Amino acid sequence: MPTYHLAHIVDDIEMKISHVIRGEEWLPSAPAHVLIYKYLGLENEMPQMAHLPLILKPDGKGKLSKRDTSGLPMFPLNWYDERTGESYVGYRESGFFPEAFINMLALLGWNPGNNQEILSKEELIQLFSLEKVHKAGAKFDPEKTKWFNQQYLRKKDQHELSKLLEPILTENGIHAHTEYVAKVCELMKEKAYFVKDIWETGKYMFVAPNTYDEKIIQKKWNEDNKQNILQLLQYLENTEPFTADNIHHTFEIFAKEKGKIDYQLLRTLITGASSGPSLANILEILGKQEVKKRITTVVEKLTSNITHS
Numbered sequence: 001m002p003t004y005h006l007a008h009i010v011d012d013i014e015m016k017i018s019h020v021i022r023g024e025e026w027l028p029s030a031p032a033h034v035l036i037y038k039y040l041g042l043e044n045e046m047p048q049m050a051h052l053p054l055i056l057k058p059d060g061k062g063k064l065s066k067r068d069t070s071g072l073p074m075f076p077l078n079w080y081d082e083r084t085g086e087s088y089v090g091y092r093e094s095g096f097f098p099e100a101f102i103n104m105l106a107l108l109g110w111n112p113g114n115n116q117e118i119l120s121k122e123e124l125i126q127l128f129s130l131e132k133v134h135k136a137g138a139k140f141d142p143e144k145t146k147w148f149n150q151q152y153l154r155k156k157d158q159h160e161l162s163k164l165l166e167p168i169l170t171e172n173g174i175h176a177h178t179e180y181v182a183k184v185c186e187l188m189k190e191k192a193y194f195v196k197d198i199w200e201t202g203k204y205m206f207v208a209p210n211t212y213d214e215k216i217i218q219k220k221w222n223e224d225n226k227q228n229i230l231q232l233l234q235y236l237e238n239t240e241p242f243t244a245d246n247i248h249h250t251f252e253i254f255a256k257e258k259g260k261i262d263y264q265l266l267r268t269l270i271t272g273a274s275s276g277p278s279l280a281n282i283l284e285i286l287g288k289q290e291v292k293k294r295i296t297t298v299v300e301k302l303t304s305n306i307t308h309s
Contacts, residue, residue, distance in 0.1 A: 005029065009036045012047055021050045021130070050130045053109050056137040064140050072142050076101065095194035100152040104145050109138035118151050146193045153189055161185035164195045172199065174206045183285050187277050201276070205285065208294050209272025216274045220265045221302055229266060231258055233295050242288045244280040251280070269298045 012020065030049055037046040057068040066074045066088070077090035091101050103119055112119065112127045119127065153161070162182040169176060176184075188202040199206075232254055236242075239250045255261055268274050270291060271282065283291050 005032050005036060009033060009040070009042075013042060013045060017047045019050065020047045021052060024051045024053055027051050050133075052133060053135060054137040055108055056139045058140055058142065060137070060139045063137075068140070072145055095196055096149050097152045100149040103152075104148040108140070109134045109136075118148075150193045153192055153195065156189070158182040158186040158189075161189060161195060161198070165198055168196055168199050169206065176206060180285070187281055187285060190277070204271040204273065205282070208290075208297070212272045212298065213268045213274040216264060216268045217302065220262060225262055225265055226299060226303070228258065228262070229269065229295060230299065232261060232266070233292060236283070237288065237292060239288070242284060244278065244284045247280040247283050270294050 011017075030051070033049075034046065037043050055064045056062065057064050064074075073089050073091045073094050073096075075088050075090050076092065078093050079088045079090060080086075081088070092098070099121060102121060102124065103117075106119065106124050106128060107117065110128065110133045112123075113132070159178075159182050162178055162185050165181055165185060166178075169181065184202055184205045185198055188198045188205070191201065192198050203209075235250050235254045236247070239246050251261055263279060264274050267276065267279050267282075270279075270286070276282065286294075
């Protein structure tokens with residue numbers, strides 16, 4: 001045991017460590033380390049020591065463990081435990097931005113003295129102080145951890161996001177123009193926690209759906225709605241230029257002249273899903289020809305299904 005503590009001291013001296021920051025479970029060892037420095041005549045070279053409170057389980061009862069992170073990583077980077085043979089996915093590999101991870105970690109047991117939660121690295125360097133770290137343990141909140149990443153994702157430029165998304169698209173066999181990918185990123189980023197969410201929730205922006213929200217189809221697909229959708233398609237074909245604002249205007253004109261539009265059904269026919277971002281924005285990015293193709297295809301498919309049922 002004495003050599004174990006001595007090894008810590010030797011490492012700190014050899015590496016010229018200025019600060020030793022550990023978890024509070026190391027507090028009982030601190031006096032022994034101080035004494036070793038004194039006995040070796042190295043008291044003047046002793047680094048400053050600080051002990052941080054534990055990161056607690058989400059319910060605040062006990063130290064956080066790998067089982068308590070609700071599917072989130074336990075380590076910053078991928079890590080392989082040679083002793084147990086277990087592999088662990090890191091925050092980086094799970095899609096967390098470094099700046100979001102640092103921001104989240106800094107606010108576990110510390111705050112800047114106000115309600116500000118999003119702090120840049122420069123702000124953290126300026127404001128962070130060990131003296132202001134709380135003595136009580138800090139509860140780990142999985143949802144809050146994802147929230148931090150969401151805030152940083154929203155702040156990113158669409159072209160930066162498109163570069164991050166393109167490898168994911170390539171893995172899924174999708175090859176799209178950079179500018180198109182950037183527009184999709186801007187459209188989808190508001191609800192995304194991670195870059196991969198843009199693909200997972202917005203696949204329909206790259207591939208026409210082959211399945212549709214069954215509840216919506218069963219509830220709303222009938223001959224009247226079919227004719228309504230086909231008439232609306234004619235109005236959309238005459239919309240120039242095919243922008244979100246003009247599409248909104250077309251919707252308004254159609255509603256006045258032909259009656260109410262079932263937007264949920266229209267969205268389902270085009271995207272396969274019954275909810276999502278602004279429908280007019282989706283149509284603009286997809287483009288007139290793709291919108292026409294999708295509506296025509298699904299109407300034929302649903303009509304054929306009814307005929308053969």
